[in-house]
Amino acid sequence: DGGITQSPKYLFRKEGQNVTLSCEQNLNHDAMYWYRQDPGQGLRLIYYSQIVNDFQKGDIAEGYSVSREKKESFPLTVTSAQKNPTAFYLCASKRGEGRRLLFNTGELFFGEGSRLTVL
Amino acid sequence: EDQVTQSPEALRLQEGESSSLNCSYTVSGLRGLFWYRQDPGKGPEFLFTLYSAGEEKEKERLKATLTKKESFLHITAPKPEDSATYLCAVHDTGGFKTIFGAGTRLFVKA
Numbered sequence: 001d002g003g004i005t006q007s008p009k010y011l012f013r014k015e016g017q018n019v020t021l022s023c024e025q026n027l028n029h030d031a032m033y034w035y036r037q038d039p040g041q042g043l044r045l046i047y048y049s050q051i052v053n054d055f056q057k058g059d060i061a062e063g064y065s066v067s068r069e070k071k072e073s074f075p076l077t078v079t080s081a082q083k084n085p086t087a088f089y090l091c092a093s094k095r096g097e098g099r100r101l102l103f104n105t106g107e108l109f110f111g112e113g114s115r116l117t118v119l
Numbered sequence: 120e121d122q123v124t125q126s127p128e129a130l131r132l133q134e135g136e137s138s139s140l141n142c143s144y145t146v147s148g149l150r151g152l153f154w155y156r157q158d159p160g161k162g163p164e165f166l167f168t169l170y171s172a173g174e175e176k177e178k179e180r181l182k183a184t185l186t187k188k189e190s191f192l193h194i195t196a197p198k199p200e201d202s203a204t205y206l207c208a209v210h211d212t213g214g215f216k217t218i219f220g221a222g223t224r225l226f227v228k229a
Contacts, residue, residue: 004162006162031215033217035219040128040221041221042123042206042218042219042220042221042222043163043206043208043219044219045216045217048215048216050215058216090162090163092162106151107153107165107168108153108155108163108165108208108217109165110162110163110164111162112161112162113160113161113162115160
């Protein structure tokens with residue numbers, strides 16, 4: 001079955017450490033996204049990528065970094081510069097056609113999420 | 120500024136008690152309004168896409184409708200398994216980013 005796999009499901013980090021969250025998809029989707037979810041708030045966009053080797057900052061990119069070396073993979077690193085990293089992180093993908101498509105208006109497919117807690 | 124506002128924040132219903140959730144949006148040129156269901160500790164699951172005012176879609180006990188400024192998710196005769204957070208989202212003006220509301224937490228008691 002096609003889908004999105006996030007790992008680990010739970011992660012604990014000490015102050016000052018960088019951690020990397022994995023996101024892999026086998027849906028053959030071009031576009032991938034990272035969202036952060038905090039209690040009582042909507043999903044906020046961290047980074048997104050429309051095509052391999054290209055990505056853009058979302059609304060809350062400070063303290064995070066990403067890479068998109070393969071179509072299937074879009075890992076997110078939470079760096080020590082992120083002041084309040086405790087949250088639920090969601091990876092998503094969407095069908096797309098890279099830069100040739102002006103608007104990518106399909107629905108998002110989400111992974112099961114990764115919960116990061118800073119000790 | 121593109122924005123999505125959902126109300127109420129939480130809704131408690133008895134089994135069989137029908138109701139509606141509201142999603143109001145502000146975006147320049149709607150390119151899709153989405154409803155998702157999210158269970159605790161899980162990723163959101165897609166329910167519906169609506170593209171133009173007057174459009175309606177149904178799935179089991181759920182029916183989504185769309186006007187020029189808002190969308191409603193009507194729940195008819197809900198069951199306890201309908202308990203979840205329902206998220207509304209729109210594409211931003213540029214079309215590449217999806218903007219989410221804070222969600223409505225629905226509790227259905229047997």
